[in-house]
Amino acid sequence: MLSPATAFPYRRPGCPYCGHTIDHWPKEAHVQSCRLCLRPMILLRWPTDWNGPKRLRGLLDVGFALYGLLTIALVAAFIVTGLTPHAFAKGFSVLLFIIGSVLAADGVLGLRTGMDRTGKQLRSGRPARVLAGGKLVAGSAAIVLLCIGLAL
Ligand SMILES: [Zn+2]
Helix, strand or coil, rough: CCCCCCCCCCCCEECCCCCCCCCCCEEECCEEECCCCCCCCECCCCCCCCCCCEEEEEEEHHHHHHHHHHHHHHHHHHHCCCHHHHHHHHHHHHHHHHHHHHHHHHHHHHHHHCCCEECCCEECHHHHHHHHHHHHHHHHHHCCCCCCCHHH
C-alpha cells in the first residue's frame, strides 16, 4: 500500500532503469535509489504532469543527456567563437568527468546488483556483470584522461 506521504498518490511509477514499481517516495525527496537496481532517480517537480511517471528520470540518464548537450555546445562554441584548442581541451575534460562518473557509478551499481541496462536492453546475472565491469573500466579511463587533461 502507498503511504499518504508519498509523492505519487494516484499512479505508481516504475523505476526508469529496471521498471521495478516504486512503492514509496517521500514527498520532499528529490533523489532516491531504486530498491531493486539501486540506481538513483531524480524527481522532476515540473513541468505539467504532476502525477505521471514521466517526471521521474534516472539520474544516470540525466547525466548522459547533459553530456550529449554539453558536447554539442562545446563543439559549437569551438566553431562559432573560435575557442583556443587549450580551452577546448579544458572543456572536454569537464565532459569526461561527467561521462566518467556516470559510467563508473553505473558500473559499480551493476556489479553490486547484477543488473545492467545498456541501450534499451536490461540484462541480469553474468552478462550484466560483464557489461557493468566494462562500464567501470571505461568510466575510470575517462577519469584518468580527465586528470591528464587538467594537467595540460
Ligand atoms: Zn530500478
